Amino acid sequence: MSEVKTSEPLFSKKNMELIKNPLNQINPVTIQVLGICSALAVTVQMDNAIVMSIAVTAVLVIGNLLVSLMRNVIPGRIRIIVQLVVVAALVIIVDQILKAYVYDVSKSLSVFVGLIITNCIIMGRLEAFALGNKPWASILDGVGNGFGYGLVLMVVAFFKEILGSGTLTIPGLGKLTIIPESFFDWGYMNNGLMLLPPSSLFIVGIYIWVQKAKNPELIEA
Amino acid sequence: MALNKDSNVYTIAFATIMVVIVGGLLAFVSMSLKPMQQANVKNEKMQNILQAIGIEETNGVTREEAGAKFNKFITRRVTINYKGEIVSDKTANDKIDAQDKLDAFNIDLRKEYSRYVKPIMSRNKGDDAKIQELLSNSTDIHFPIFVCEHGGEKYFIVSASGKGLWDDIWGYLCVKSDGETINGSVFDHKGETAGLGSKISETWFEDQFIGKTMAENGAYLPLSVEKPGKDLNNHQVDGISGATFTGIGVNEMLERNLAVYYNFFKNNPEFTK
Amino acid sequence: MSKDVKISKGVNIKLKGTAEKLYANPVSTSDIVIRPTDFPTLMPKLVVKVGDKVKVGSPLFYNKENDKVLFTSPIGGEVTEIKRGEKRRILEVRVKGDGADSYETFKQGDPNTLSKEEILENMLKSGVWPFVRQRPFDVIANPADEPKAIHITAIDTAPLSPDYGFIVHGQGAVFQTGLDALAKLTSGKVHLNITGDSNADEAFSGAKNVQINKISGPHPSGNVGVQVHHIDPVNKGEVVWVLRALDVLTIGKLFKEGKFDASRSIVMAGSKVKSPKYVKTIMGANVGDILKDNVEEGGRYISGNPLTGTKIPANGHLGFYDYQLTVIPEGGENRFMGWLPFIGFNGFSLSRTSFSFLSPNKEYDLDTNLNGEERAFVMTGQYEKVFPMDIYPVHLVKSMMIKDIDLMENLGVYEVAPEDFALCEYSCTSKIETQKVVREALDLVRKETA
Amino acid sequence: MEYINIFIKSAFIDNMIFTFFFGMCSYLAVSKTVKTAVGLGSAVIFVLVVTIPINYLLETLVLQEGALAWLGDDYANMDLSFLSFIMFIAVIASIVQLVEMLVEKFSPALYGALGIFLPLIAVNCAILGAALFMQQKQFANIGQATVYGLGSGFGWFLAIVLIAAIREKIKYSHIPAPLRGVGMAFILTGLMGLAFLGFLGFEL
C-alpha cells in the first residue's frame, strides 16, 4: 500500500462513491447476495429493522476502522481469526447494550443479534476493504455498506409491517397506525402472509426485479 | 519498522495481547451493564404479574414503574408444588435473590412446563389417567403464588402455561380471596396465528375472565373457552372465531394449572384468610 | 446369432393413399437435381460449372471437410444451373440429361477379393459413399473412422413408406454383393435388421456374412437408430455406420457392374396421388415427370415421407436419400373453434381427444395444418409413448433447447437422429419443431466436441 | 417420540432456510446444480452433528449461569453467558478446521466430496445460528441437542437440494431478465417456504 498521497479531501468524489455505490450498484444484499440471513428474519416490524441496521452499521464501521488501523500489525497467518475476534467482540458489546437499553427490541431480535458475527457483509468488507485501505476510507465504506444493507431491510420491513399489521413502528414515535380504521370497516384485512417468513423473500425478489429493471447493466447473464 | 510479522513469536504475542484486551473489555462491559439487564428482565415479569391483578392501580403499569409498584402491592411470594405443599414462602421484606431458585418470583412456569410437564404428556399421550398420576406425584414442578393486598382485599396471582396451536402459551390469573373467582388475567403466546390465536393476548379476551369462577357448589369446574356466539355460563368465555385450537390449548392449560391452585386454596383455608 | 427386438412404443399413422404393390410404367426424367442441403452439415465445394458436360458418376462437388467424399452425377448430360441462396450457399446443382448416358468406370469385382482400401476408394470415387451415414450425429460417415458395427435396416415403417422387400425382390445377388463390400469395412459386425412382423423377402432372410436381427413393432421401429439402440447401443466415443437396405443395392451394383447406377424404384403415395404405385426412376429425378397426370390439384409435394421428408415444389426433385414421393393435401384454412375436442371426425389424434381412437384401422386424409400454435412444453407422456428408446425424450429435447452439451451427453444425444423424434414432433401438443431442435443440437455437439 | 418430534420440528417446521434464512448466502451461491448442493448440504449436516453437542457441553458446563458449579462453590455464581457468541464461533471454526484435517487424513474419498465445502462452512450462519438456538431452547440432555443438530442440518440439506433441482428445471423457463439468477432464487425460496408452511404445527 502506498500511502504517499496525502491531500485528498475528506469528502472527495471518490470517497462519496464509497457511500453511494453500495446503495444501488453494488448493494451487498440484492446484488452481492451477502448478509441475507439476518436481514430477513427481523423485518416484521420497522423498529426491529431500524435497530438491526444501526447495529450492523455500527459493527461494520467500528470493525472496519479497527482493522484498518491494525492493518499493518496484524500477522497474516491469523488475520481471519483476528477479524473474527474483533467482530465477535463488537457484536457482544452491541448485544449487551441492546439488552440494557432497548430491552423490548433486543427481545424480538433474539439470536439474530448474535448472527451479525457471521454476516458475510462484515467479514467480507473487513477482508476486502479495511485490510488494504486507510481508516477514513474504511469508515466511509462501512457506512455505505451498512446503509445499503439497512435500505433493503427497511424497505422489506416497511411493506411487511404496513400490509401485515397496518402499522409502522418507529423508535421514538411508537406504533403509528397507517391503514385507517375506516378501511377495515369496508372489509379490508391485514395480510397475515406478510407476518410469515416467505413474504420477506417475495419482497426482496420484487425489489431486485425493480432495481435491475431500472439498471439493466446489473442483469445477470 | 523492522518487525517480522510472520514470525511465530510475533503472532503469539499479538494473539495474547488481543485476547487480553478483548477479554478485559468484554468483561468490563458485561459487568457494568449486567444490573440494568437484570432489572429489565425482572421489571417485565413484575409488570406482567401486576397487570393480571385487575385492580385500577396496576392496570396499564409501565415497565419503569413496575419495580416500585411490585414492592408496594405484592406482600407475599409463595411457591407450592403439585401436591400443594409450600416449598418457599417469602414476604415483601425478603429481597428477591436471583440465586434462590425456589423463590416464587424466580419460577418460570414456561420452563417448568417444557422441562417436566411436556415430556410426561407426550410420552403418555392418550392416557390421561397416567398423566394425571405422574404429574401429581412429581415434586419437580413448582407453582408460584403472589399475594397482593389492596383495599383490605387479598388477591392471589397464579400462573399457568401450556401449549397452544403452534407453540407455548402462558399467562397469569388473579384469584380473589374466595379462592375461586377470577379478578383479572394476562395471556401471552410465542407463535399463535396472527389475527386468530394471537388474539388471546388482547384485552377484550383477557377481560372476559373477570368475575368468572372455577368452582360450582364447592367442586372444581374448569374455566373454559367456548365457541364464539354461544350462551355463556359463569365458567365460560367467548372464544376467538376461527382459532379453535388455540382455544383448546387455553382450556387444557387452565384446567391443568388452576386445579392445583384450587385444591391448594381449598385445603389451606387459613392461607386465603 | 440373431437378436429379436420387439418394440411396443410408437404408432403407425394410417394415411389414405397407400401404394399398390405394382410398378407403373417407368418414366424418364428431363433433368435431375442434387441438393447439398440433403446432407446435414455438408459444406460443398463445386468441381463443375454451368455448361460443363458430365458423365454418370462424374463428380459434381465434394465435401470441404473431407475432400475424398465425392458427390457424383446420376445422369450424363450438361450442368445447366447452380442455384445459390443466402451467403452464396449452394442449394441445387441441376444436370440436364442428354439421353445417351455415358458412364465413368469404376473398379468391378467380388468385394471378397478386394482389400478394404480398394473398396473404400471405389465407394468414395463413385459417389455411393454418402449412403453410409454414422451415429452419432446422423451425418455422412467419415471413411477414416473405425466403426464399431454397421447396421442396415431393411424396414421402413413411416407412413406410406415403400416396402423394401417388394423393391429388392429378385435382386438378392446384387444385395449380397453390397453386403460383402460393407462387411470389409468394419472389424465389428454387420447387422441386417429385417422385419419380424411378417415374412421378409428372401433377399433379406437369405443374406449371408451378416447378423440378421428381427425387428417388430410400430413406427419408428424401422428407424435404424432405434434398432441400434436395442441391438448394440452407441456409447460416447463410439461410431456405428448405418444404411438402408435400398442403399446397399446401389453399392452392390457398383461392384457388380463397375459403374454408378443411380436408378432406383420409388413409391408414389398419398391421398392426392390418383393411382399410388411404385415406379422405377432415378435419384434426383423431376417429380413433375414422375407424377404427370397422376396427381390432383392442391397437394403438397414431399420428397420422402410425411414425417421426415422435404417439401418440394410441384416440379421439384427427389432427394438423394428418398425412395418415396408423397403428395398430401395442403392445409391453410382457419377453422372456427377448431380446438374443440371430439368434433370433426377426421381429426386424427394419438391423444384420444378426438374419436379417432375408436377406429384404429381407419385411414385418414391429413393435411399440413399445424392445428394450433407453438407453445411452451406442457404435456408429458406424449413423447414417451412414441419414443422407443431408453432415453427421456422430453428432457433430452429441453437440454437441446438450452444448449447444455454436458446434459445432452448424459441424456443420450449420441444415440439419436432427428428422424427418431418425428413422431414426437407429430404428436406434440405444444407444436414444437422437435426435429429442427434435434438437428441443430446435433450440429452443435458435433462442432463443440470435434 | 420426543426425539422424533425434535427432529421433525427442526427439519421441517423451523426449517433453517424457510423460516430463519440461515445460511442463505451459500444456499443461494451453491444451489445451481444438485451435485454441489448435495455436497454442501452433507457438509452442513456433518458439521452440525459434530459441533452442536460440543457447544451443548460448552454451554452447560462452562457458559450458563451457574454452570461452573462443578469447579467448586466459589464459581457457582459465575455467569459467562456473555462470552457465548465468541466461544461458539471459536469452537465452530476450530472444529471445522480439525474435522477438515482428520477427514483429509483418514478418508480421502469423503474429503474429495466434502473438502471444498468445509472452509465455506465456518462462516455459514446456519452453524452459529443453530448453536444459538440450541442455547435458547435449553435442551434437557445432549441427545436432544444432537438430534436437534441433525434435524436442522437435514432441513438445510433438503432445502438446498430441492432448490437446486428446481433451478436445474427452470433453466428452460423464460424468466424476465431482471429476475434471472438471484432474484428468481429469492422468489423460488419464498414459494417453497409457502409449501413448507404446511408443516407448521405438525406433531406426532
Add this chain to the structure above:
Amino acid sequence: MKALEEFMQKIKPKSDGKFPLAHAVWDGTYTFLFVPGHTNKTGVHIRDSVDLKRTMIIVVLALIPCLLFGMYNVGHQHFLAIGEAVSGESVCNLFWDKFFFGAMKVLPLIIISYGVGLGVEFVFAAINKHAIQEGFLVSGMLIPLIVPVDIPWAMLAVATLFAVVIGKEVFGGTGMNILNVALVTRAFLFFAYPTKMSGDKVWVNIDLAEGEKLVDGFSGATPLGNAVKGGVDVLNATHASLMESVIGFIPGSIGETSVIAIGLGALLLLITGIGSWRIMLSTFIGGYLMALVFNQVAGDNLYMAVPAIHQLMLGGFAFGAVFMATDPVTGAQTNKGQWAYGLLIGVMAILIRVANPAYPEGVMLAILLGNVFAPLIDHVVIRSNIKNRLKRVKTA
C-alpha cells in the same frame, strides 16, 4: 363464420403499434375463435389435431360436473342453514331455487378469477410480445372451486393476482411454473386471510338476506372439522357418512364435496389420457396406506380411527388427486417419478390432515409440497437413467 372472421381481420391492431396490449387481446380472442391456418414449414408435414387449447378445454370440461354440483350444493347448504330445507327430506326440493341461488354466488367468483388472471396474462403477453398461453383456462376454473363460497371478492382478486404474477409469470408463463397456480392462490388466501379460510362458518354462505336467519344449532363446520373431534361417529351423525360424503351434499369448498362429480371428471381425464393415471392412482394408494397406518396406531384417537376409505372421500382429497396433482407442468414428469410423486402427496395429505389438526385441508398443502419435490424426484429418476448409460460403457 366467414363474416366474423372478416370482421376480426378488419379490427386487427398492429402488433408493433402503439397499443401492444390491444394486439395481445385481439390475438388471444382471434386464436380462440379460429385455429389459425398455419401449416408446417419444416420437420413433419402432418400434425396431431390436439393442441394446448383443446387439452386445457378438456380439463375445464372435466370440471363442469364439479362446478354444477358445487353451485347446487351452495344453495342447498344455504337453505339448510336458514331452515328452508331440512336434512332428511329429498335434496331435490326447491331444486331451481337452490341452483339459482348457488349460481348467483359462484358465478361472480368465476368472473373475478378469469378476469384478473386473464388480465395479467394479457399484460405480460403484451410486454413480452408472445401469444397468450392457455394455461390459465384451467387455473381460472380451479380457483373458484377450491375457495369457500363466502370469500370476499377483493381477497380473491388479490390472491389470484399474486398467484399469477409470482407463481407463474415470473417463470415465463404457462409450462414454466413450479407450483400449481390455483394452489398458490389458495395457499395465499389461507395464510394471508386465515379468518376467511378456516373456522366453521366460512364454508356455507351465511350472508343473509333480509328476513332470513340461521337455524338453531347451525354449525356450518366441514365434516373434517367435525371428524377431528369425534371421528367417524360424529361424521355419521352430521350427515357425512361414507355414502353421504361420496354423494357430496356436505359443507366444503365449492367444487370438492361430491366424489361422484369428481369421478365423472376423472373419467374424462383418464379416457382422453390428459390426466396421468399413474399420479391419480398412486395418490389414492398413498393416502389409503397412510390412513391404514393411522387406523392401526389409532388407540383412543377417534380421528385417526376414521376408516381409510372414508378419509379419502372427505375434504379435498379426491379433488386434489384428480385435478391438481395431475397438473402436467408442476407434477413429476417421468413415469417412475410420477409413482413416487403421487405416493408422497397421498401420504403427506393424510399425515398433515391428521397430525396437524390446524390444517384439515392437508391435501392442498401436500400437493404444493409435492410440486416442490417433483423436480428432485425427476432428477433422481433421470440420474439413474444416466448412470445406466455410463455403466454400459464400462461393461462394454
